[in-house]
Amino acid sequence: MIDISNLSKVYHTPYGKVTALKDINLSIEKGDIYGIIGFSGAGKSTLIRCLNRLEEPDTGKITIEGLDINSLDKKSLNKTRKKVGMIFQQFNLLDSRTVFDNVGFPLELDKVPKKEIKERVEEILDLVELTDKRNAYPSQLSGGQKQRVGIARALANKPDILLSDEATSALDPLTTYSILELLKDINEKLNITIVLITHELDVIKYICKNTAVIEQGEIIEKGATNDLFINPKSVTLKKFIEILSNFQENGCYQGGDGI
Amino acid sequence: MQAIIDFILKISDLMIVPLGETIYMVALSTLFSVIGGLPLGVLAAVTEEGHICESKNLNKVLNIVINIARSLPFIILMIAVFPLTKLIVGKRIGTTAAIVPLTIAAIPFVARLIESSVKELSSGIIEAAQSMGANRMQIITQVIIPETMPSIVLGITLTIINLIGYSAMAGAIGGGGLGNLAIRYGYQGFQEDVMFGTVVVLVILVQGIQSIGNLIYKKMLR
Numbered sequence: 269m270i271d272i273s274n275l276s277k278v279y280h281t282p283y284g285k286v287t288a289l290k291d292i293n294l295s296i297e298k299g300d301i302y303g304i305i306g307f308s309g310a311g312k313s314t315l316i317r318c319l320n321r322l323e324e325p326d327t328g329k330i331t332i333e334g335l336d337i338n339s340l341d342k343k344s345l346n347k348t349r350k351k352v353g354m355i356f357q358q359f360n361l362l363d364s365r366t367v368f369d370n371v372g373f374p375l376e377l378d379k380v381p382k383k384e385i386k387e388r389v390e391e392i393l394d395l396v397e398l399t400d401k402r403n404a405y406p407s408q409l410s411g412g413q414k415q416r417v418g419i420a421r422a423l424a425n426k427p428d429i430l431l432s433d434e435a436t437s438a439l440d441p442l443t444t445y446s447i448l449e450l451l452k453d454i455n456e457k458l459n460i461t462i463v464l465i466t467h468e469l470d471v472i473k474y475i476c477k478n479t480a481v482i483e484q485g486e487i488i489e490k491g492a493t494n495d496l497f498i499n500p501k502s503v504t505l506k507k508f509i510e511i512l513s514n515f516q517e518n519g520c521y522q523g524g525d526g527i
Numbered sequence: 528m529q530a531i532i533d534f535i536l537k538i539s540d541l542m543i544v545p546l547g548e549t550i551y552m553v554a555l556s557t558l559f560s561v562i563g564g565l566p567l568g569v570l571a572a573v574t575e576e577g578h579i580c581e582s583k584n585l586n587k588v589l590n591i592v593i594n595i596a597r598s599l600p601f602i603i604l605m606i607a608v609f610p611l612t613k614l615i616v617g618k619r620i621g622t623t624a625a626i627v628p629l630t631i632a633a634i635p636f637v638a639r640l641i642e643s644s645v646k647e648l649s650s651g652i653i654e655a656a657q658s659m660g661a662n663r664m665q666i667i668t669q670v671i672i673p674e675t676m677p678s679i680v681l682g683i684t685l686t687i688i689n690l691i692g693y694s695a696m697a698g699a700i701g702g703g704g705l706g707n708l709a710i711r712y713g714y715q716g717f718q719e720d721v722m723f724g725t726v727v728v729l730v731i732l733v734q735g736i737q738s739i740g741n742l743i744y745k746k747m748l749r
Contacts, residue, residue: 405749
């Protein structure tokens with residue numbers, strides 16, 4: 269469904285060239301939950317933002333359901349973007365609008381009749397369990413609730429794909445799980461393909477069917493998540509797993525003297 | 528006691544017409560300067576590098592124009608635009624005529640305030656709108672302006688207060704209003720009580736406007 273081939277991107281900064289993406293090749297099946305994991309600065313954010321062209325790649329090709337994303341003009345791009353929802357680490361809700369109006373916003377952009385908007389928004393608010401917060405403003409919500417609004421908003425247009433840009437990175441572990449549960453639910457119920465980037469191994473472990481590991485702009489390992497965990501080959505993934513297991517070991521001593 | 532009542536009666540009698548003139552000048556020039564300054568300020572912000580309508584040349588031109596208009600002291604600008612004032616209003620001085628230079632002085636001021644409000648808006652919110660397939664016009668009218676509205680309200684409050692100050696200068700060369708009153712009675716006529724009364728009224732006016740502005744801001748800030 270999503271095919272990325274030979275994708276490259278270089279940033280020109282005042283301090284010289286920075287290679288953000290180098291010859292990326294990925295193929296994501298419909299209905300998958302595909303995780304891309306890497307440390308900060310590895311290029312994962314650039315990669316996911318190329319999928320809806322919030323970033324323009326230098327070379328390479330991205331097709332979504334056979335549609336060449338990079339050749340679209342502005343108008344067709346906007347039309348395609350409506351079928352690719354996106355959620356963000358910082359939620360990026362409109363502070364001047366209520367929960368209801370935030371979720372309805374993408375539909376307002378399309379001049380959908382008010383009555384239809386109401387029906388659709390109520391349906392999604394029910395799905396993300398925020399019906400009782402419909403008249404609240406974002407500032408009155410917790411982080412987890414804000415992300416639920418973000419997810420609801422991304423679903424308003426009934427997208428085929430959901431891009432998640434570190435959606436749980438600003439949330440506490442408990443909230444993270446509830447959001448991941450919701451994403452899993454959406455993936456199963458609505459058959460939406462989810463592409464997510466993260467630096468949290470837990471997120472990958474918990475919901476991703478397939479995973480790619482990115483290091484300095486290159487995909488260095490990819491495959492079924494289970495296989496990767498059993499036999500990690502790349503330095504990045506080994507490090508991630510090591511950090512996690514060290515953390516868990518050290519956890520045994522928690523509460524002891526000197527801590 | 529009687530002296531105080533007499534004083535208040537005298538002052539309010541003198542003040543009622545000039546106060547009306549000041550409010551008339553300030554209200555209309557605020558309205559026109561927002562109509563002119565809002566699009567200019569938004570345009571100056573969105574044509575910046577990396578923003579949704581990036582255009583280096585247009586941005587440069589806008590900045591030069593805004594800076595030129597802002598570098599003229601009001602009293603000079605007022606005289607410099609006499610021909611334009613004559614063209615629009617039919618005469619160079621007077622209360623209505625003063626609205627022209629007041630507006631011209633306030634447009635770049637409003638533009639700069641709005642530009643900085645727009646720049647403060649997090650780029651993530653704009654990106655989110657782009658990811659939803661919003662076009663640039665929709666982003667400006669449905670995201671940028673509503674989201675910066677509280678800050679715009681504070682900017683307009685500041686503009687009104689500035690314009691009250693400018694309008695006093697317009698009064699000095701025949702624009703009417705409280706400035707005219709203070710100069711004629713207080714400065715030229717040595718009537719210190721009238722001067723004092725004008726100051727009191729101006730202070731109340733400015734305090735009142737700032738309080739109303741703050742109130743609206745707080746109401747809008749969710």
